[in-house]
Amino acid sequence: MNTAELKKKANWLRRQILQIVVRSKRGHIGGAFSCTEILVALYYGGILRFDSDNPNWSDRDRFILSKGHSCVALFPILADLGFFPSSVLDSYSQNGCILGGHPDRNVPGIEADTGSLGHGLGIAAGLALAAKIDGRKYMTVALLGDGECYEGSVWESAMFAAHHRLNNLVAVIDRNRQCVTDFTEDCNRLEPLADKWSAFGWEPRTVDGHSFDEMIDAFHGFRSRVSAGPLVIIANTIKGKGVSFMERSIKWHHGVPQGDQLEEANRQLQCD
């Protein structure tokens, strides 16, 4: 897809997220909107290799949504790409549906149960190390929240990955500068975040996480990097991006717009 098509897809995805959240009366909408372009770039921008007809294809790239609370942004993509029928989205979070509030491996296209923050990078490092041991060429990409980087296990995994020279591993940080109840720089400063990753032996790249050109450029040549270390892409984003009253608002970490708010959100997301 070209940039214009990707933008259109991102707008479609936000509308899907809104619909699902409103219909099911639940969902982490703010964090889903912040990583919308990241997910669209990964799945439609020619970055990840996958086969929706054969979700367990052994050479597929492994994608771990470590910030599992944002699965409401990933499920419509997986449905759209044919991992499961789009009709399944209609029963999101209902009894008997495979789609719940967090990703789990019952869902075709999902590699790991996530949502308990701080665990995805360790799993991703394990998958990347397994690829090295098995001589396989697949890449492993993990998407983490920036608030998630408060967990010590993230940095334990970061050290492990660097030590084992896992240059087939990429961590993308959704740097929306908010955690569940606060702004990260008020709660506990994360900056200088890129320097921290660099000091842990990772190659950091910082991009605008809502710019497809920058995101795709950051992944350029990621399969054949000469660097021995893993790659981290710090994607600067806005929590609640796309709906003005949700943007950078603490209370929209988790929430369901109703009445005038819903009307306004729909209005803002209509234009392609």
Add this chain to the structure above:
Amino acid sequence: MTTARKISYCQAINEAISQEMERDPCVFIYGIGVPDHKRIFGSTAGLVEKFGLQRCFDTPLSEDAMTGFGLGAAINGLRPIHVHARVDFLMLCMNQLANMISSCRYSSGGKLSVPIVIRAIIGRGWGQTFQHSKTVHSVFAHIPGLKVVMPTTPADAKGLLISAIRDNDPVVFIEHRWLYYAVEEVDEQPYDVPLGKARVLRKGDDVTVVGVSWMNVEALRAADILQSRHNISVEVIDPRTISPLDGEMITKSVEKTGHCIVADNDWLHCGFSAELSATISESCFGKLKSPVKRIGFAFAPCPSARHLEDGFYPNAADIIRAVEAKLGLEPADLTDEDFYSYERKFKGPF
């Protein structure tokens, strides 16, 4: 002079913290969401406005490190209150809690004490499934050096929390979210309820039911129905403190009735109910007219679907059936009885 007025369990907790922070400048409260807009379900409302961000602050998602921070503050004379909106998150603090805090007094030869309170909220009916619905009080009670408190009533919540804050040892204070709605008369003045003392919630002669946290509400409901349907009088005992445990009061009651049911708010296997059952078997052997019966969660991760979740948790009907089985009574028709559910929340009073 004391003034009692009706307030909720949640307000009682809030009042206890506020009064203790006012009394002692060494007391401070911290944790994820403590000063945010929801204020830990309202239990920390008004604290940041009253005491400022230095004594009431948010923390990063670094649970074990933040527990270590509490340890450092406590051994230097402060009295931290660390809050977890779900007890499940406390599992991430186990290194500091089990390996450092609990044994600090012992390992320092009594030179150091750790006056920290760790508040952890438990609950049910959230549809939040296996990672947000645990209780696991027996895990903490298993460790020497940790006190474990589980208040049931608003008045106990206030008095026990004040005791916990004033205690010189670490206390894990476990609050059931459904009890937050309970209302009763609570003294406005600060007061303490001693740790390690059980309480008779309802006097009876035929069967003893020892309830833990929310299960006392179910036990009281069961006792009402058993009285009206079978003319059976049930004695309901709330241990209030899981560790140290007031075995004496429980033993006395079981010696009187000869029958005991432990209604725990947790899994049974290797749990508090097993511990209490063993204690009663040791202390009341020969006086028991029937084996101790245990009631608790299904031994499985908590499911998220409501109908499965309802099957996972025991309720008053399970207690009634257990009493009937013990006493050889015909099961009463419970069709018209109202039981508490997520939709029909308990409001009190006790």
